[in-house]
Amino acid sequence: MLTRTLARLSWVDLILRVFQIIAAIVIVIGIVNVFRSNTYTSNQWATLVFAGLAQGSIYALIALGYTLVYGILLMINFAHGEVYMAGAFSTVFLAGYFSNTGFLQSSPILAIIIMIIFAAAVSTAIALLLERIAYRPLRNAPRLIPLITAIGASFTLQYTFRGLYGAEFKSYPQVPALSGTVNVIGFDVPLVQLVVFFAAVGLMIALYLYVERTKSGKAMRAVSEDKDVARLMGIDIDRVIVTTFALGGALAGAAGVFNGLFRPQGVFFFMGFFPGIKAFTAAVLGGIGNIPGAMIGGLMLGLIESLGPNSIVEGLGIPSANQLKDAIAFSVLVLILIYRPQGIFGERLAEKKA
């Protein structure tokens, strides 16, 4: 009986392996084709790389929220994209106010810091509300239930903010101080991309130090290791969970402001959905539950998304490759989950649950 099951399973494995090989071949063909035809100059590639890194650092910040929560509760906070949206959408008005009063032009650094703090505060508040109302009462429920609540919370938040701020697209104001370009190893890079990248990396390092070096970070790690033992050691689990949600929310809020600096347009109530899923992809890519993994996963996803359409898809002779940008991110998600659910660096958390 067992051998029969094994035989069947390996049949599935065989198909999966074949899929994998085909996918690899397709990707290689695409890349080879593009580089042989020399469609793009190295300058154009560099532009894509830096844009990808900036975008990726934003994904990474959001991904940290997924990873932190998953590490502790073994639960995907499906509504985390909406936490990000809440911060980004609310801060648009503050940014507009700063721009109108000239504050953003006269002292950009201070203005942006205030914006980040504001966005982080809004996102944190939403994340805590979410935890208190939607997740805490269901902590011991079957696994399907919090996931469904999260989907419900996601819609509730989207349409609440739509009701509050309206359904129109809003834009962040241009920051004159960030509009120039900087020469990095021979390439002209928009200053805003560098600022976003380094600010995001700074925040990630701060988070990493917080988790590794502080007492409350130690408590978080203990809870993620084993909740019951942690409780026996005198750790207040509820408090750790609240801290986790707050940290994730704050980072998502900051990501919202960075996104506003990097891509000023397109701030609206549904803006959290795609970045949310992509950030989740990033978190899985780096191994969900793994903090440095989420950072690197985010950057990688940014790069793949930025380079993918031009390098792989175009090489396969598919027209309007940029239309498929989102499809690439989703394909990465699907492929990673199928072939390496533990991510690049992750321990195999997927086994622990379910």
Added chain:
Amino acid sequence: MEEKTYTWRDLINYGLLGSVVTLYFGMIGMLELFDERILITPFLSLGDVLLFSGVIGIVFFAVNKFASSLNEAFKVGAVVGAVSAIFPIVLSFIATSELIAEQFVIRDVFVSVTDRLVEIYNFGLEPIVGSLVLIVAFAIVGVLTALFIKTDPKIERPLLMGIVLTLGIGLFSENVTQILGNLPAGIGRSISRLLFTNKALTIVSALIIFLLTAGITYWRMRRPTTGESRGFNFSFEDISNRGLNRAQMIQLAIVAVVLLLLPWMVGSFLSQVLFNVGLFILMGLGLNIVVGYAGLLDLGYVAFFAFGAYTMGILTTATSLNPGLGLNFWTALPFAILIAVMFGIILGVPVLNMRGDYLAIVTLGFGEIIRILALSDWLAPVMGGAQGVLKIAKPVFFGVEMGSPETMYYMVLAGSLLVGFVAIRLRDSRLGRQWMAMREDEDVAEAMGINLVQTKLMAFAIGAAFSGLAGAIFSARVNNIFPHSFNLLISINALSLIIVGGIGSIPGVIIGALVLVGLPELLREFSEYRLLMYGILLIVMMLVRPEGFIPAEIYKRELRADEETETEIEAQVTSS
């Protein structure tokens, strides 16, 4: 009854919570929009009901928690109600006072804070008078609610039925008029003219309906109940397994006749609504197999709906733009289902080793990838890209072209009955038991000799078949399909309806579809808030009644497992 103690602080906290809810409804614009629908002329609108619903809800909780005696209940109701008025009052002062309004650009940010909203909060009076009136009104509503909770159920139920039915008729006045309009010889029209003025009940007609309903309910409750409950007392199980007795046969016949005559009784608009409900029943039954029976949370279910619709479209369209094959509906239908099944298996194979959250996310990814591909220029020669597939053939049934909502209703009715029958038979079959065993524990199921690969693929394939059928019927009804019709929301919709109805329960799917698809169609002018309501409903449902309205037995047991084991243990302890 245990002694309940409370402090003023508790009451104020509850009041503030009610206040937040009331403020929330206003700030997101629901109050203003709902205020346009008048239920009873000239004084009661849906907005008023919503304005007071926060207070009613919160007083309900507070009274149940704190008040044991009637006097206490009055006090709790009055205090909580009055406190609930605070935030709306603050908001209306901020919004109207020019001094503050200049500093804070509140109206530029919060689009829903308008003069009209302030007017609703103040009942159209001057701010100070209006606030006082609001406090008093909320306090009165609080007291009434408290009184209502504390009354004898014998009086409570008739009152509740009367209120619900009166408000319901007022709310759906247009639809009631439509239905009445289809009655022969203009009787209906004169009735509706008597009942409604300007699409709302008059005071007199509202009173009559209220008294009638309350009276009838009271009268029915007073009659001693015999052992058998009245009404329809057969279930799907009876039909499929046990055979029916005579009374049940008659009831079934009545249901069948009503179902057959329904589109001609309710008119074209409501037939379309019924058609949509039926479509989602089809999809819900399919998803119910995947999620409810096999326990595989699939968020990309819309993909199979899309495959069905696109196959039907591509095979039957006859425009020069899409070089369609020009088949007719009936020839194309098996292909539509077959293609959906094929993709059900193709997309099922990679996720065989997955469960839970990861499965949900991967299927969501599949759904999105397919939508993006359908939208892309790459596949445009086949799938029409953003232009979609146009001029899809209408089905012809014995020479009658079916395209109107009334005729397509029969199509979807036949489909639902067929699929419902298949679903019941599957559930009770060996395969169904294998699914449920797999849902409970994959490893144990495997050890019991269940072939997981085959069982899972069967669930995906059959779910996909039902969805493909729904897609094919959908495309034949709308004639033109576009990629953006196949977004994530359809998956969420189908998932929500099976959850609200009760996971794994077939009558639940029907109720879920009626509530989540039918009601929003009737309340189209509030469609902005449809998804908000879904979201809130999903959360509340999971918190309060995770097993759904009509739970399947197994799920109910599972979800209430903790309580049951506790009582079991207690029973054991006491017996030993």
